[in-house]
Structure formats: structure tokens, C-alpha cells
Amino acid sequence: MADLHIFFLPFLAPGHMIPLVDLACIFARRGIKATVVTTTANVPLIQPTIDIVNAGDASLRHPIQLLPLYLPCSEVGIPEGHENLTAFPDPDASKLVAATDKLELSFSLLLQTHRPDCIVADLFYPWAIHVAKQFATSLISFHGSNCFVPTIMSILHGGELNQDEIETERPIEVPGIPSKIHLSLSQLPNFVLRPAEFQKKMRESYSRSHGIVMNSFYELERDYVDRAPNSSNRKLWFVGPVSLQNRDLDAKIVRGRGAASMDDDYFLSWLGTKTPRSVLYVCFGSLGRFTATQMREIARGLEATDRPFIWVVWHAGEPSDWLPEGFENRAISSGKGLMVQGWAPQLLILNHEAVGGFVTHCGWNSCLEAITAGVPVITWPLFADQFLNEKLLVDVHRMGIAIGAKLCSLKPEERTPVKGEQLTKAVDELMGNGEEAEERRKRARALGETARRAVEEGGSSYENMTRLIQELISLKAVGGSSEFTEAS
Ligand code: UDP
Numbered sequence: 001m002a003d004l005h006i007f008f009l010p011f012l013a014p015g016h017m018i019p020l021v022d023l024a025c026i027f028a029r030r031g032i033k034a035t036v037v038t039t040t041a042n043v044p045l046i047q048p049t050i051d052i053v054n055a056g057d058a059s060l061r062h063p064i065q066l067l068p069l070y071l072p073c074s075e076v077g078i079p080e081g082h083e084n085l086t087a088f089p090d091p092d093a094s095k096l097v098a099a100t101d102k103l104e105l106s107f108s109l110l111l112q113t114h115r116p117d118c119i120v121a122d123l124f125y126p127w128a129i130h131v132a133k134q135f136a137t138s139l140i141s142f143h144g145s146n147c148f149v150p151t152i153m154s155i156l157h158g159g160e161l162n163q164d165e166i167e168t169e170r171p172i173e174v175p176g177i178p179s180k181i182h183l184s185l186s187q188l189p190n191f192v193l194r195p196a197e198f199q200k201k202m203r204e205s206y207s208r209s210h211g212i213v214m215n216s217f218y219e220l221e222r223d224y225v226d227r228a229p230n231s232s233n234r235k236l237w238f239v240g241p242v243s244l245q246n247r248d249l250d251a252k253i254v255r256g257r258g259a260a261s262m263d264d265d266y267f268l269s270w271l272g273t274k275t276p277r278s279v280l281y282v283c284f285g286s287l288g289r290f291t292a293t294q295m296r297e298i299a300r301g302l303e304a305t306d307r308p309f310i311w312v313v314w315h316a317g318e319p320s321d322w323l324p325e326g327f328e329n330r331a332i333s334s335g336k337g338l339m340v341q342g343w344a345p346q347l348l349i350l351n352h353e354a355v356g357g358f359v360t361h362c363g364w365n366s367c368l369e370a371i372t373a374g375v376p377v378i379t380w381p382l383f384a385d386q387f388l389n390e391k392l393l394v395d396v397h398r399m400g401i402a403i404g405a406k407l408c409s410l411k412p413e414e415r416t417p418v419k420g421e422q423l424t425k426a427v428d429e430l431m432g433n434g435e436e437a438e439e440r441r442k443r444a445r446a447l448g449e450t451a452r453r454a455v456e457e458g459g460s461s462y463e464n465m466t467r468l469i470q471e472l473i474s475l476k477a478v479g480g481s482s483e484f485t486e487a488s
Contacts, residue, residue: 004472005033007116009107010142011124012042012071012096013085014286015363019144019215020122021046022242024064025053029246030469033062037110039071039103041083053246067114069106071099091287091383092410097124097198104131111135117476120213126201129208138475140468141206145364146216147228147236148396149388152181154229156188169406178223179396186407187387210475211235213468215242215368217454217461220447221392235471237464241368243347244455262338264345267310270338271349274308277356277441280427281349281375283312284361288382290315291412292322299327301423302337307357307431309337312344350375356441357430359403359423362386367393374448376440378403378426380418383410399444401426 006027010020021036028034038046047066054063073080076098082088085096104127111119111131118138121128132139152174171182191199206212211234218225218238225236271279282302284290290298295315302309303324315322331337346366349355350373360366362381367389370377377400379390387408393400403426406416430437454461 003033004118004469004476005035005114005116006118006120006472007111007114008034008036008142009119009121009125009128010036010038010046011122012039012083012100013091013093014045015365016122016124016144017042017046019240019242019365020120020142021049022246023120023142023213023215023239025049026239026242026245026465027469028053028060028062028064029057030465031061032469035065035067035114035116037067037069037107039083040068041071041081043068045084056248067110069103069110072102073099075099075102086286090289090410093124094198100125101127107131108134111137118210118472123202123206126198126205129205132209136479138472139205139209141209141212143206143212143214145385146214146389146392147221147224148392149385150229151177151224151227152183152388152391155227156183177227179391181391181395183387183391184406187381187405189384189387189408207234211237213237213239215240215364217241217451218464219450219454219460220371220397223396237468239461239465239468241372241451241455241461243365243369244372244452262340264348267338267345267349268352270310271352271354274354276353277431278308279352279354280305280307280309280357280359280431281346281355282309282359283344283346283366284314284380284382285363285366286314287363288314288361289412291417292317294412294415294417295322296324297418297420298423299323299331300420301427303327303331304420304424305427307427310340310344310349311337312340312342312346314342347373357427359427362389362393364389368451371397371399371444371447372451374445376400376430376437376444378423378430379405381405381408382415383408397443397447399440399447401430401440 008020008024010017024034024036036046036050043066050064050066054060071083073082076095078095078099085091085093108131116137118140119128119132120140120142122142129139155174155176169184169186171184174181174183214236216238217240302311319328332339347369350358350369355375357378358370358375359378359380360370362379363386377393379394379400380403381387381390390402394402403418403422405418407414409415453459456462
């Protein structure tokens with residue numbers, strides 16, 4: 001195989017970094033020279049994964065490299081070292097984006113030295129297209145989401161979005177798609193309602209890139225692929241779920257880990273004491289934050305179920321300020337539940353046979369991880385594209401129950417509170433023995449099997465990866481640069 005060298009540039013948040021680093025590992029394990037570029041403070045989050053793949057796969061032709069860049073935080077008024085979205089009290093990415101906009105020059109200098117044949121850059125780096133052009137290198141945009149979201153977004157944009165009704169919780173039916181989906185405008189993120197300058201730049205960048213790689217798989221969205229905007233004139237490669245493809249090394253991979261409060265063995269031995277499919281896993285991604293009142297309601301809801309649970313918590317301050325009195329004694333010290341303050345090994349947990357349900361905020365990685373593990377979900381979206389992902393899980397694939405969240409907002413205090421009783425009811429419905437629950441479990445398991453087949457040799461994602469690699473090799477043979485079309 002011709003030597004191909006690819007630079008991978010993940011955005012600085014776990015939900016972006018984890019899948020793009022996984023993708024770099026997949027390329028490397030298929031014989032490609034892969035270099036991940038990140039900022040200095042993010043090196044410790046990525047290096048362990050790379051070390052494990054470098055040491056664990058004896059057939060690797062080139063060890064994966066990691067190159068650091070200096071992020072000039074103070075130039076944009078953020079504290080030095082705040083180089084990951086998890087470091088910000090609210091998950092508004094705009095300040096971090098302002099800092100990463102300053103990486104263009106130092107990234108160009110790396111390109112000048114290393115001359116890769118291709119850049120795979122997160123959509124959050126709209127400037128990557130200029131750098132790629134400057135060095136006559138192909139740019140592939142990495143979209144860590146799915147086709148369903150942009151499809152629904154473009155349908156809604158094409159229709160009459162009444163800006164005065166943005167706050168409204170009245171559901172409208174999305175026209176022209178095979179599944180019946182109702183959404184209220186209050187569930188849509190700002191970037192759908194009022195496309196901002198950054199969104200425009202992103203769109204321009206990916207429409208001029210050589211194509212888009214998506215962490216999704218064809219069978220999951222076959223009804224939406226052709227409906228996606230630009231689907232006829234953009235190259236699109238579904239190569240996911242990427243997390244499944246390093247599975248043989250996964251047990252050892254510390255994926256984008258923050259500070260963990262317990263080690264993996266502790267979870268495994270705790271889960272080992274529980275009966276199959278009895279445990280509820282509750283995690284709102286790396287950025288999900290709540291008010292103290294909402295935290296208390298979640299605790300009340302969990303305590304009132306009969307199910308053991310693992311609850312991942314990112315709440316600051318003393319637990320006594322946001323937990324019902326006596327909760328720790330009754331629900332944690334008793335052995336019923338685990339409360340993890342900090343990072344939990346989500347893949348390890350979801351794939352344990354003791355886990356039978358997942359309360360998720362519907363970040364796309366968590367959705368895919370639930371799908372691949374075949375675990376049914378309770379959907380509790382908070383912001384960004386999460387309400388749209390919820391629809392894919394609940395209305396299209398019918399593997400989940402919606403908790404009933406109504407308002408898409410980065411600000412916890414703006415969201416409609418969910419009562420503990422709502423959570424308990426949804427958990428009982430999801431994990432109970434009724435026929436509907438059983439059918440839901442079957443559908444989730446079947447989708448998990450489809451996902452696994454997609455990444456096996458001969459499967460859709462596996463073959464898409466092969467085609468993508470071949471295409472990049474051919475591009476290199478004709479001079480290394482892709483044909484940039486003008487923005488459409
Ligand atoms: N994750 C994890 N442990 C945690 C929290 C998150 O392993 O305690 C991982 C999760 O498995 C997923 C990623 O972090 O791969 C979060 O991405 P997602 O798109 O679900 O949500 P985001 O954090 O971007 O909102």
C-alpha cells in the first residue's frame with residue numbers, strides 16, 4: 001500500500017476528541033500513517049489511547065504520533081490552560097472557538113514541516129479549508145454527528161420557521177420524512193433557529209472540502225442519507241460506530257478520561273454482583289450540568305426505583321447541598337447505587353451484561369454507544385442537537401422513552417425541571433417486564449447487532465473506510481490535492 005500520511009485535528013471537547021482519535025486509530029490499524037494534532041493541555045487526555053494502540057497492535061505499520069500546539073488562551077480572555085470545553089462552567093463553545101481560531105498559523109507551520117497528504121479536521125475548524133488549500137492537501141471534514149440532524153434542520157429551514165414562536169412548546173410535525181416526528185421550536189438549538197456567522201463558515205468549509213466523514217452507519221439512517229442537504233454533490237462516508245472498531249483494545253483504552261473517582265476494576269466488580277440487565281446507567285455526557293433542585297429530583301427518582309444504578313455526576317460543591325438528606329446512606333452506602341463524581345468508563349459500563357437501561361442526554365456519541373451496546377434508553381436531551389438525536393432513538397428506532405424535556409438550553413436554570421416521579425416512572429417502564437418493554441429491548445439488541453455487522457469486514461462502514469482510503473491514495477497519486485468545488 002502506498003504510504004499515506006493523514007493529520008487528524010479534533011475539536012477540544014471529549015465528544016469531539018474521542019471519536020476523532022478513535023478514527024485516527026482505525027486508519028493507523030489499516031496501514032495509514034496517522035498524526036493527531038492537539039493543544040498542550042489536551043495531550044494527557046489523548047496520549048494514553050495512542051500508547052495503548054501503539055503497544056497493543058503488533059501489526060501497526062506506523063506508530064500513531066501526537067503533536068502539540070500552543071493555544072493562546074489569554075489572547076481571547078480565557079484563563080491559561082482552559083483548553084477543553086469541560087473546563088468552562090457552561091458548555092458555550094464560543095470562547096474556546098475564538099481561541100482555536102488562533103491555531104491556524106501554528107497548524108500551517110506543522111503542515112509545512114510534515115507535509116501530510118490529507119487533513120481530517122473537525123467541522124469546528126472552518127479555517128482548515130484555507131490551510132488545506134495553501135498546501136494543496138485534501139481536506140476531509142469530520143462530522144461527529146449523523147445525517148438525520150442536518151436533514152431535519154434543512155427541512156425546518158426550508159419551511160416557515162416563525163421566529164416569534166421560538167419559545168413555544170407547541171409540537172409541529174416535520175413534513176416529508178418517513179417517520180412521524182413532532183418537535184416544538186423550543187426544542188431546537190439556536191443554530192437551527194438563527195444560523196450564526198460561525199455556522200455559515202462551517203457550512204462553507206465543509207462544502208469546499210473533499211467530503212465528509214460521519215460517525216454513523218448507513219443502516220441506521222438509510223431513509224435519511226439521500227435527504228441530507230448536499231447529499232447529491234458531496235462525498236459522504238459513513239464509517240461508524242468508530243468506538244466499536246478498537247474494541248479488541250478497548251478494555252485498556254482510557255478514552256478522553258478526566259479525573260476518575262473510581263478505577264475500572266471497581267465498576268466491573270460492582271457490576272459483577274448484579275443480575276443481568278438489572279442496572280440503570282445514568283450519565284449526561286461530559287458537559288451536562290443541572291441546578292441543585294434538578295439534582296435532588298434525579299436523586300429522588302433513582303432512590304424510588306427498585307433498580308440498582310450508576311449515576312455519573314458533574315456537580316460542583318458539597319453533595320449535601322444538592323442531595324436529599326440521607327440519600328447517601330440509603331441509596332449509596334447500602335450498595336444499591338454507585339455515584340461517580342467525575343469520569344466513568346462509559347463503554348465498559350454500557351457493554352456489561354448487568355446493564356439494562358441508560359438515561360442519556362442524547363449526545364451523539366452516547367446515542368451510538370447505547371445503540372452498539374444494544375441498551376434501551378431514557379432520553380433526557382439538554383441542548384445542541386440532542387433533541388433531534390432523541391427523535392432518532394425514540395421515534396425512528398423505537399428503542400427509548402422520552403423523559404419529556406421541552407426546552408433546549410445551555411443554561412440549566414432555563415430548562416423545565418423534570419420531577420423525580422417522572423424519572424421513576426420512565427425507569428419502571430423501560431426496565432419492567434411488560435410486552436412493550438420486551439419489544440423495545442429486542443429492537444435495541446437487533447440494532448446493536450446491525451452496528452457490529454457494519455464495522456466487520458464486508459460491512460457497510462468497513463467497506464466505506466476501504467473506499468475512502470483508496471480514494472485518498474488515488475488523490476495522492478494525481479498530485480495530492482483534491483478538487484475544491486465552490487460553496488454550493
Ligand atoms: N464519557 C465517558 N465517561 C463520562 C462521560 C462521558 O466515557 O463520564 C464519554 C462518552 O462515552 C462519550 C463522550 O464521553 O464517548 C461524550 O460524548 P457525547 O457526544 O455523548 O456527549 P457530550 O459530552 O459531547 O455532550
